[in-house]
Amino acid sequence: MTTISTAFPAELARREYITRFDIHQRIQHFFLMLSFVLLVLTGMPLKFADGAISAWWIGVLGGVEPTRSIHHVAAWTMIGVCGYHAIYLLYGIFIKKKSVASMLPTRQDFVLFGQEIAWFVGLRKEKPRYDRYNWREKFDYYAMFWGIPVMALTGLVLMFPVLVTKFLPGWVVPVALIAHSDESMLALTWIVIVHIYFNHFAPGVFPLNPSIFTGKLSRERYMHDHPEEYDRIAETQTAPAPKEDKS
Amino acid sequence: MLASVLKPHRLIILLGMGFVAVGLAVFLLDSPPALALDEAGCLACHGITSLSTTDSQGNKVSLYVSEEKVNTAAHRYISCITCHPDMATVPHTKEVGFTKLSQARQCGTCHAYQYRLHSLSIHGQSLLEGSPDAATCLDCHATDGNPHGVIRVLEYTAPTYKKNIAGTCAACHAQEELMADYGIVERVYESYMRSFHGKATQLGAYKESELEKATCTNCHGVHDIQSVQDPTSPVAGAENLAKTCESCHPGAGVEFALGFLGHKEASRDNIPAAMYAEIFFTALLVSVVAFGALIMLVATRKYFANRWKETP
Numbered sequence: 359m360t361t362i363s364t365a366f367p368a369e370l371a372r373r374e375y376i377t378r379f380d381i382h383q384r385i386q387h388f389f390l391m392l393s394f395v396l397l398v399l400t401g402m403p404l405k406f407a408d409g410a411i412s413a414w415w416i417g418v419l420g421g422v423e424p425t426r427s428i429h430h431v432a433a434w435t436m437i438g439v440c441g442y443h444a445i446y447l448l449y450g451i452f453i454k455k456k457s458v459a460s461m462l463p464t465r466q467d468f469v470l471f472g473q474e475i476a477w478f479v480g481l482r483k484e485k486p487r488y489d490r491y492n493w494r495e496k497f498d499y500y501a502m503f504w505g506i507p508v509m510a511l512t513g514l515v516l517m518f519p520v521l522v523t524k525f526l527p528g529w530v531v532p533v534a535l536i537a538h539s540d541e542s543m544l545a546l547t548w549i550v551i552v553h554i555y556f557n558h559f560a561p562g563v564f565p566l567n568p569s570i571f572t573g574k575l576s577r578e579r580y581m582h583d584h585p586e587e588y589d590r591i592a593e594t595q596t597a598p599a600p601k602e603d604k605s
Numbered sequence: 606m607l608a609s610v611l612k613p614h615r616l617i618i619l620l621g622m623g624f625v626a627v628g629l630a631v632f633l634l635d636s637p638p639a640l641a642l643d644e645a646g647c648l649a650c651h652g653i654t655s656l657s658t659t660d661s662q663g664n665k666v667s668l669y670v671s672e673e674k675v676n677t678a679a680h681r682y683i684s685c686i687t688c689h690p691d692m693a694t695v696p697h698t699k700e701v702g703f704t705k706l707s708q709a710r711q712c713g714t715c716h717a718y719q720y721r722l723h724s725l726s727i728h729g730q731s732l733l734e735g736s737p738d739a740a741t742c743l744d745c746h747a748t749d750g751n752p753h754g755v756i757r758v759l760e761y762t763a764p765t766y767k768k769n770i771a772g773t774c775a776a777c778h779a780q781e782e783l784m785a786d787y788g789i790v791e792r793v794y795e796s797y798m799r800s801f802h803g804k805a806t807q808l809g810a811y812k813e814s815e816l817e818k819a820t821c822t823n824c825h826g827v828h829d830i831q832s833v834q835d836p837t838s839p840v841a842g843a844e845n846l847a848k849t850c851e852s853c854h855p856g857a858g859v860e861f862a863l864g865f866l867g868h869k870e871a872s873r874d875n876i877p878a879a880m881y882a883e884i885f886f887t888a889l890l891v892s893v894v895a896f897g898a899l900i901m902l903v904a905t906r907k908y909f910a911n912r913w914k915e916t917p
Contacts, residue, residue, distance in 0.1 A: 528864025540886035
């Protein structure tokens, strides 16, 4: 077990759940997830048009044009979530003067990454002691700063090819198609083999880690998954929600 | 009397009986399946599967005409003599001996406009120059290559139905060796099926509203198909191509057309930016996925070692 400060606050001990995410973060994650799933379900049949299931699935959705419409609506939803997040972030930093330090990449992330790999392969006995966000959470977060602009920009080129070629050279259209197609595979594969794997199938987590939906994490899981932050909460004896916050 | 007959429950029974009677009448009086007219009674002999003759080279030639095919053919009400005028007398005094060219001319006696367009097309011109391969009427319009099986374009089994056109062209144009003889090195069918247009046609259903997608004939023409080297071809040069794109993409200009990879892969000579994008994104995809897979594998090993139980 992780070392918990000896002066364990009685108030905190009674509390079964600790608030981890605020309502905006939960809404953003929900719509990001929803739009991602819809984009995958309507995009992959086009990428794998030869697959026997693809034509059947397009039929279920009502044909090529309805599938395209769903893809476009989901795309705008995802772009909307990005706008929401940008406003949330700027408002948090400049108006509410919240610290975003917990999400910034640090040298410690690389150390913890090394420790985790060492633990996985058996070179280290103890699991690394994570703070508020582990390296995977930060990687997922920053990957979107590359992935979503690539997908959104190339997607818009493919959505309005005639308009775009009035201002840009023609080659941007085939380039956008290649980028959109490959980057979608990258995002999907990463989400499945890392994000879904560690947040649904890791020991003790199955069927899922619900904190991003409920906003709360049980005291045991918090101690286990984010010991550094948990200790800090326990020591300062503050209210459950840490003041420094962002997604 | 009338009032008692028209009591609600009786009325319902009467109505039910009425429906059954009408249904039965439709069933019994429905017309039998369409049959070929066969005014001259040709099928009396030619409907026999074993009917055959020997040509001048001594090869056995079947003279059998499938009644099943003729019954569903577009021309089922046209007398056999219309297309086989030399066969009006029995016993026949002449051999049939249609060549690709004479057969096309025969179709042209009625379908004069299409014949004229075809004879000016690359297919028709090659035929006149003696090509044994160039497509004529039957290569595209006959089901299973049976000349008596020409069906209407709008029947979904027709080789010329929108969804089937690419496959029909591919019967010749996907044959690499045959195409090499005519200087066509691009894998036209493969590259079309890889494109947005091809995938949309493939994924769409058979109903017409789902088939508003470009296939071979939308860009290259139908009976009047020209060689892409011919300056009059709708796909020859960026100017012509842009006009062709515009027929489906309103406002498309030359720059839009220049962004079309065509039937060639991206390469140093054909939109190099697309080739570099392919290399870059493939490398990125492979390296990031390999990284993720590695993390997952070592994690799985550890989790198994711990029997999937949480450890400190």
